[in-house]
Amino acid sequence: MTGKLIFFWDFDTQWGGDVSRSGTGPKNWGMADFTNTERLLEYHYKFQVPACFAVVGAAALPGERPYHDPKLIKNIYKMGHEIASHGMHHEWLPPLGEKKLGEVLRNSKDALEQCIGDKIFTFVPPYNQPFDFFQKGSISLSERKISKQNRIDIPKLCGMLHQTGYQFARIAYANPMQRLLKLVGINRKHKAKLETVNGIQTIHLNGKAGFSTEALEHLNRAVKKGEFVVVYGHPHSISGTGLQSVEKLLPFLEKINQYIQESKLEILLPRELCI
Numbered sequence: 286m287t288g289k290l291i292f293f294w295d296f297d298t299q300w301g302g303d304v305s306r307s308g309t310g311p312k313n314w315g316m317a318d319f320t321n322t323e324r325l326l327e328y329h330y331k332f333q334v335p336a337c338f339a340v341v342g343a344a345a346l347p348g349e350r351p352y353h354d355p356k357l358i359k360n361i362y363k364m365g366h367e368i369a370s371h372g373m374h375h376e377w378l379p380p381l382g383e384k385k386l387g388e389v390l391r392n393s394k395d396a397l398e399q400c401i402g403d404k405i406f407t408f409v410p411p412y413n414q415p416f417d418f419f420q421k422g423s424i425s426l427s428e429r430k431i432s433k434q435n436r437i438d439i440p441k442l443c444g445m446l447h448q449t450g451y452q453f454a455r456i457a458y459a460n461p462m463q464r465l466l467k468l469v470g471i472n473r474k475h476k477a478k479l480e481t482v483n484g485i486q487t488i489h490l491n492g493k494a495g496f497s498t499e500a501l502e503h504l505n506r507a508v509k510k511g512e513f514v515v516v517y518g519h520p521h522s523i524s525g526t527g528l529q530s531v532e533k534l535l536p537f538l539e540k541i542n543q544y545i546q547e548s549k550l551e552i553l554l555p556r557e558l559c560i
C-alpha cells in the first residue's frame with residue numbers, strides 16, 4: 286500500500302495579516318511569510334517533498350515586501366512546487382457575491398500566471414471558508430447570518446472556479462455529527478477524500494493546520510491504508526511555538542522522507558490530480 290500526501294503552505298503575506306479574523310485585529314506577521322518561505326524551500330529540498338504554495342495574487346504584482354515579492358514566488362515555482370491561488374488579497378469569500386468573487390478568481394489567477402509563466406490550476410479558499418455545503422449536511426450559521434444575499438457556499442464556489450478555468454480546490458466542511466464529536470474532544474479520523482463538486486476536483490481537509498501528533502497519526506494511517514492525507518501550515522507560523530513551529534515541522538518532514546525512501550508514501554501536487 287502507498288499513502289498519498291498533499292502538502293500545502295498558505296502564503297497570506299501582510300495582505301492576510303491586515304484582514305486577520307482571529308478577533309484581535311490586524312497582525313504584523315506578513316514579512317515572516319517571505320523570510321520563512323526562504324527557509325522552507327531549503328527544508329523541502331533537503332527532504333525531497335514538493336508542496337503546493339497557495340499565494341495571494343497581489344503578492345505576485347510588482348512591489349516590496351511585506352506585500353509583494355514576485356521573484357520569490359517565481360523561485361518557489363522553479364524549485365518544483367505548485368503555485369495555487371489563495372484569493373487576491375485574502376478575501377473572506379462567503380459574503381462576496383458572484384460578481385466580486387469572479388473578479389477575485391480571475392485577477393489572482395492572472396497575476397500568478399503572469400508571474401510564473403505557467404498555468405494556475407488550484408484554489409485554496411482563505412480561512413478555509415466557505416464551510417457551508419448543505420448537500421453534505423454542513424451548515425455554517427455564521428456564514429448564513431452575515432451573508433444573506435447572494436451567499437457563496439462550497440458548491441457555488443466550485444461552480445465559479447470551474448467557470449474561471451480552475452480545476453482543483455482544497456475544501457473543508459463537516460456534518461453536525463462530526464462537529465459534535467469534535468466539540469466533546471473525540472476527533473474521529475476521516476479520510477481526506479477526493480470528490481468532484483460542480484466540475485472541480487476537490488480534496489477534503491482532514492485535520493487542522495500544523496504538524497502535531499494528530500497530523501502524524503493521519504500520516505501513519507494514510508500510509509497503512511493507502512489513503513490520502515492533507516497537511517498544511519502558514520510560513521509565518523513556523524517561527525512560533527505552536528503546532529506549526531519548525532520544531533514540529535522538521536521531524537514531520539523527516540518522517541515523510543523516511544516513508545518515501547521505503548516506497549510507502551507518494552507526494553502529489555494538486556495539479557497532478559486534475560480531472
Ligand SMILES: [Zn+2]
Pocket residue numbers: 295296297301371375411412
Ligand atoms: Zn490564508
